[in-house]
Amino acid sequence: VNVDEYLSLNKYEVDEENAHIEVDLEGSDAEFDKLIRVCPAALYKRDEDGNKSFDYAGCLECGTCRIACGDTIIKKWVYPGPTMGVEYRFG
C-alpha cells in the first residue's frame, strides 16, 4: 500500500466558509518552497508557471507547516471547528 492509498482512507469535513490555515502567497518564495517539501499531504503546490497555490481541504492537521513557517508566511493556523476537518481511518 502506498501513501496515497492510506491518505485516501481519511475522511474530511471541509469547512468551506472558514479556512483554518491562511498562507501569504505573495510572500517569500523560499519559505513557500519549504512548505512544498514538508507538507505530508502535498497541499502546497506550484504549477508549471511557478504560480503558488494552497488548498486547506485535505489537511491532516499535523502542524508541520506552522512549525516550518508560522513566523513568516503562515498567517493563520487553527484547528478546524468541531466536527470539521480530518477524521482518521486506518486501513
Ligand code: SF4
Ligand atoms: Fe500540510 Fe500538515 Fe500544514 Fe495541514 S497542517 S497543511 S497537512 S503541513
